Every structure is written in structure tokens, then in C-alpha cells.
Amino acid sequence: xxxxxxxxxxxxxxxxxxxxxxxxxxxxxxxxxxxxxxxxxxxxxxxxxxxxxxxxxxxxxxxxxxxxxxxxxxxxxxxxxxxxxxxxxxxxxxxxxxxxxxxxxxxxxxxxxxxxxxxxxxxxxxxxxxxxxxxxxxxxxxxxxxxxxxx
Numbered sequence: 001x002x003x004x005x006x007x008x009x010x011x012x013x014x015x016x017x018x019x020x021x022x023x024x025x026x027x028x029x030x031x032x033x034x035x036x037x038x039x040x041x042x043x044x045x046x047x048x049x050x051x052x053x054x055x056x057x058x059x060x061x062x063x064x065x066x067x068x069x070x071x072x073x074x075x076x077x078x079x080x081x082x083x084x085x086x087x088x089x090x091x092x093x094x095x096x097x098x099x100x101x102x103x104x105x106x107x108x109x110x111x112x113x114x115x116x117x118x119x120x121x122x123x124x125x126x127x128x129x130x131x132x133x134x135x136x137x138x139x140x141x142x143x144x145x146x147x148x149x150x151x
Contacts, residue, residue, distance in 0.1 A: 002098050005053040005065065013046040015062050016053065023081035031113045031140055038079075051078060054098060056091045064091040066099055074107035075099065080119070092119075096126050106149055114141040123147075 006012050021039060028036035046053075049067075056064040063086040067079035077099065082091045100108070112119040114133060120143060124130075128145035135141055 001057050002054050002095065003057060005055045005062075007046045007049055007051075007053045010043075010047065013043055016046050016055070016065055017041070017043055019055075019062055019065055019083050020079065020081050022083050026084050027113065027116055027119075030117075031115050033138070033140060035138060037138060054095065054102075056082075056095055058086065061086075063089075064095055066095040068099055068103065070103060070105070073105075074109055075103045075105045077108060077110040080110070092122050093126065096122070100147075100149060108147045108149070109144065110146075111142055111144045114143045120145075 005016060007016060020041065024036060024038045028034070028039060052068040052070065054066050054068070055062050062083070064082040065079065066077065069076040069078050077096075080092055080095060082089075108128070110123055110128065112123070114120070123145045126147065128147040130143055131146050132144045133141060
């Protein structure tokens with residue numbers, strides 16, 4: 001089940017941060033980087049964010065989160081994370097499909113580490129196309145992908 005997360009509630013923000021931390025720890029290993037900026041995200045950034053957060057629940061367990069920033073001309077998927085104990089169950093795919101239905105925008109944009117093959121493969125399987133690559137200041141090669149909906 002997918003629910004809107006009230007990120008301005010401390011108890012929920014703490015649960016969200018735990019899922020982000022667990023998922024990003026795995027991504028840091030995949031990207032072979034020790035100093036991974038997403039792992040430094042403070043609890044305040046969840047509490048104060050105006051982004052939309054949606055959580056995928058298995059029973060009462062928060063298994064995955066998609067973070068969306070809606071602009072006037074597109075939707076940014078700022079984050080898509082799944083708790084490692086729930087990997088390979090289609091949760092990321094379900095959260096993306098939910099976002100495509102929920103937001104009435106023609107363009108969806110997402111970025112990830114180029115070497116994050118599972119994420120890149122997921123996005124491409126959901127209709128995203130690579131639009132650019134670049135190197136970050138912290139040594140990660142990133143990829144941006146875009147998806148135009150049929151709307």
C-alpha cells in the first residue's frame with residue numbers, strides 16, 4: 001500500500017531517515033564511495049522539506065519511499081529508496097507507477113549514479129531515456145534520465 005508521508009511529523013521523519021540511510025548505505029557500496037553526501041542528510045531536511053513523500057508499506061513496515069518535487073513544467077524524482085530487506089520485490093517500480101498516475105505532468109526527470117546499475121535499469125525499463133552525464137565534485141559520475149508521459 002502506498003501512502004502520503006507526513007514528513008513534518010518527527011516520528012515519521014525519523015522512520016523515513018532510517019529507510020534513506022539503509023538504502024543509501026548500499027548505494028554508496030555499489031558506487032564504491034566512502035563519503036556519500038546523501039548519507040549526511042539531516043533529519044531537519046525531511047521535517048522542513050516542501051517536497052512530496054510517498055511511502056510503500058508492507059504490513060506496518062515502511063519499505064520504500066519516493067520523494068517528488070513538482071515544478072511548473074516537470075516532476076523531479078529527487079529520491080527513490082527501498083529498504084534493503086525489501087530489495088527485488090518491485091517496490092521501486094510500484095512507487096514510480098504511482099507517481100506517474102498521481103502527477104499530471106508530461107515530463108519526469110531523475111538522476112542517479114551511473115554505476116548504480118539496478119536503478120538505471122529500473123528507470124530505463126519504465127520508459128526513461130538518458131539525457132546527460134557529468135562528474136560531481138565528490139567523484140561520482142551521474143546520469144540524468146527523462147520520461148515523457150502519454151498525457
